[in-house]
Amino acid sequence: MDLNPRGRIVRVNGPVVHLAGLPDVARFEYVEVGDRRLPGEVLTVDHDLAIAELYEYTGGLTVGEPAWAGGHPLTVELGPGLLGGIYDGLLRPLSDADEFLYPRGLTRPPIGRHRFEPDATIGADLAPGDLVGTVRTADRPEHLVLVPPGLAGKLEQIAPAGSYDSSETIATIAGTEMTLTSEWPIRQPRPYRERHHDRAPFVTGQRVLDILEPIAKGSSATVIGGFGEGKTMLLEQLAKWSDADVIIYVGCGERGNELADLIGELTDLTDPTTGRSLVERTIILANTSNMPVMAREASIYTAVTVAEYFRDMGCHAVIIADSTSRWAEAQRELASRTGAIPAEQGYPADLPAALAAFYQRAGRVTTVGGRDGTVTIVTSVSPPGGDLTEPVASHTQRFVQALWVLDRDLAYARHYPAISWSTSFSRDSDAIGRWHAANGDPDWVARRSRLQSLLAEAARLQGIAELVGVTALPIEERLVLLSNRLVREVVLQQSALNKNDASCSLPKQAALAQAVLDVHHTALALGNEGVPASVLEDFDFGPLLRAKDSTGPDDAAGVVAIAAGLTEAMRRLAS
Ligand SMILES: Nc1ncnc2c1ncn2[C@@H]1O[C@H](COP(=O)(O)OP(=O)(O)OP(=O)(O)O)[C@@H](O)[C@H]1O
Ligand SMILES: [Mg+2]
Numbered sequence: 001m002d003l004n005p006r007g008r009i010v011r012v013n014g015p016v017v018h019l020a021g022l023p024d025v026a027r028f029e030y031v032e033v034g035d036r037r038l039p040g041e042v043l044t045v046d047h048d049l050a051i052a053e054l055y056e057y058t059g060g061l062t063v064g065e066p067a068w069a070g071g072h073p074l075t076v077e078l079g080p081g082l083l084g085g086i087y088d089g090l091l092r093p094l095s096d097a098d099e100f101l102y103p104r105g106l107t108r109p110p111i112g113r114h115r116f117e118p119d120a121t122i123g124a125d126l127a128p129g130d131l132v133g134t135v136r137t138a139d140r141p142e143h144l145v146l147v148p149p150g151l152a153g154k155l156e157q158i159a160p161a162g163s164y165d166s167s168e169t170i171a172t173i174a175g176t177e178m179t180l181t182s183e184w185p186i187r188q189p190r191p192y193r194e195r196h197h198d199r200a201p202f203v204t205g206q207r208v209l210d211i212l213e214p215i216a217k218g219s220s221a222t223v224i225g226g227f228g229e230g231k232t233m234l235l236e237q238l239a240k241w242s243d244a245d246v247i248i249y250v251g252c253g254e255r256g257n258e259l260a261d262l263i264g265e266l267t268d269l270t271d272p273t274t275g276r277s278l279v280e281r282t283i284i285l286a287n288t289s290n291m292p293v294m295a296r297e298a299s300i301y302t303a304v305t306v307a308e309y310f311r312d313m314g315c316h317a318v319i320i321a322d323s324t325s326r327w328a329e330a331q332r333e334l335a336s337r338t339g340a341i342p343a344e345q346g347y348p349a350d351l352p353a354a355l356a357a358f359y360q361r362a363g364r365v366t367t368v369g370g371r372d373g374t375v376t377i378v379t380s381v382s383p384p385g386g387d388l389t390e391p392v393a394s395h396t397q398r399f400v401q402a403l404w405v406l407d408r409d410l411a412y413a414r415h416y417p418a419i420s421w422s423t424s425f426s427r428d429s430d431a432i433g434r435w436h437a438a439n440g441d442p443d444w445v446a447r448r449s450r451l452q453s454l455l456a457e458a459a460r461l462q463g464i465a466e467l468v469g470v471t472a473l474p475i476e477e478r479l480v481l482l483s484n485r486l487v488r489e490v491v492l493q494q495s496a497l498n499k500n501d502a503s504c505s506l507p508k509q510a511a512l513a514q515a516v517l518d519v520h521h522t523a524l525a526l527g528n529e530g531v532p533a534s535v536l537e538d539f540d541f542g543p544l545l546r547a548k549d550s551t552g553p554d555d556a557a558g559v560v561a562i563a564a565g566l567t568e569a570m571r572r573l574a575s
Contacts, residue, residue, distance in 0.1 A: 007022035009061065011063065013337050014333070015058055015293065016053055016054075018050070025050045027042055027043065028042060028073050030074045031068060032067070034067070038056045038061070039054070039074075039090060055292060073188070075185045076091040078305070080180055081111050083280055084280050086285075087283070087284070089287045089302055111165060114163065114180060116134075116145065116180065117161045118132070118158045118159065118160065119132065119133045124155045126151075126154075126173055129149075129312060129368035130147045132158070132171050133145045135180065149191050155172075156175070158170065159171065164179075165180070184309070186304075190312060191368055192368060193365065196364045196365065197364075197431075198431070199216035199217055199435075201214050207494055208419045209417075211451065211491065212421055213404060213425060214402075214426060215401055219401040220362040220379075220399070222397075224380070224404070225386070230411055232254065233416070235322045239266070239320050240269060242318060245310065245317065246281055246307070246318070250284075250285045250287075252300070255289060259286050263279065294333075297327065297334065300324070304319055304358060304361045307375045310373075311374060313373070314367065316376070318376040319376070319378070320378050324392060325393075334348070335347065344391040358377070388405075403423075403425055403426075404419050415488065416493060416496065447513050451517070457484075461481055482520075486544065486545075501549050501553070502553070503553050508559055514563070515562070515566075516544070519541070519567060530574075536573070544563065547563070550562070
């Protein structure tokens with residue numbers, strides 16, 4: 001990279017440096033600073049003074065050391081071979097997964113050599129997004145080499161099938177050479193042709209989400225929860241089991257050992273649909289609590305840029321970021337050091353704009369090349385003291401489609417995932433209901449609302465039951481309380497640690513939910529026939545309570561059989 005012209009450091013304040021002698025430098029321009037050439041971005045410019053944030057530890061940096069302006073914004077290099085790798089917030093490879101030894105300077109991912117097969121003919125008129133060739137890697141999905149945004153014209157030359165690295169020209173389009181890789185500025189959304197609002201569900205494999213508060217592919221959601229309520233576990237479950245083509249997992253200011261464990265688990269687990277290791281569809285961006293704070297700031301934009309790159313190939317890409325509160329802490333530190341006027345609780349005044357710029361990059365689009373692709377964003381927010389009115393939590397709620405609230409009482413009672421069904425919401429649920437109706441499950445909407453009304457009715461009755469005792473309630477109400485227990489234990493609770501239950505297919509979800517509703521229906525009928533409430537309450541529902549564990553993750557038929565046996569046994573109570 002040719003970096004010109006040369007300036008110098010005049011002040012160092014933590015990760016923020018003041019630079020003189022870079023006359024034409026622009027806001028968000030990429031800079032390298034000091035003898036170690038630490039990478040950074042310009043935040044403000046004032047006459048001859050530029051203030052930049054650096055993405056590395058600045059200990060030892062002194063006044064007078066040189067600085068270079070890049071002449072372009074901070075970019076990442078996108079290409080084949082990213083999947084399965086671990087990088088920092090600037091997409092620099094981390095050499096050791098256990099220690100997260102981070103690199104210096106702007107090193108690039110080791111793209112390596114890849115087998116390229118041409119798919120375009122010389123003389124063809126190519127536009128951005130058109131297919132140039134395919135790279136055969138161990139990666140799945142297939143890696144498409146596309147004309148990058150901004151390049152168009154006649155294909156003058158194309159490389160024959162063979163093995164190439166990122167320095168070799170694989171095609172010449174209207175006089176411009178292209179390689180297997182391309183650069184993209186992280187803060188700028190990649191272009192697309194059209195945005196769509198009709199969408200298929202983003203299947204998480206977690207019943208409480210898929211049934212009660214589902215989101216669509218191309219949508220966004222955030223998990224809000226206090227300390228230790230299960231945010232990381234839930235996000236890791238999504239990284240493992242959701243039905244995405246590519247997962248970009250951002251560990252942002254969280255514990256390094258959690259990420260190391262996740263990488264180990266993803267390596268050992270196989271994808272049920274492809275039979276291949278789950279790590280092969282995953283890219284991990286690590287900026288754990290022991291790494292320089294500032295690279296967190298860039299990491300979520302890097303993640304969404306990588307996601308858009310795969311979206312453009314026609315993939316369903318998902319960003320999972322744990323946690324955006326730690327990301328916002330970096331914003332707050334910057335605000336205090338640059339002297340920006342702080343707004344709420346010390347966060348910079350543009351915090352809402354920064355959050356919006358990130359979440360708005362989720363979506364389902366027709367790509368510039370005419371493919372159908374999505375970027376889904378799922379994040380966590382860990383507000384101090386579980387306070388939902390705190391700035392990061394309250395602004396995030398405005399920009400996401402779904403809010404998944406963790407409940408302290410549920411977590412304390414070891415009801416996992418501890419998602420509150422009364423305070424969580426999804427703005428996608430009507431659209432998902434229509435999708436189910438059109439795709440073979442017309443009862444989905446009715447099942448969901450019956451489960452919701454059972455839960456709501458039980459919440460109301462529990463207060464009364466505590467005052468007067470359960471036995472004082474009429475039988476229908478006692479049966480609501482009984483079924484409420486079944487909804488919670490059979491449908492909503494799901495163990496991340498049980499291999500049959502960690503993920504649940506949509507048909508098995510439907511079967512479990514229907515089984516509980518059928519039991520409720522049967523119990524009401526038996527009550528009407530004179531079977532006492534206490535007899536129904538003492539009935540052994542064990543087979544149903546164990547059904548999620550005793551059947552495989554996709555064994556809906558197994559659940560249906562267990563439920564049929566159980567309701568038949570219940571009917572014998574009447575005789
Ligand atoms: N789905 C689940 N199945 C089983 N156990 C769970 C589940 N979710 C959470 N737990 C339990 O709760 C503990 C804390 O969860 P986790 O680390 O995900 O919380 P967190 O909200 O990320 O915490 P922190 O605020 O410290 O980041 C886990 O170690 C595990 O024992
Ligand atoms: Mg956590």
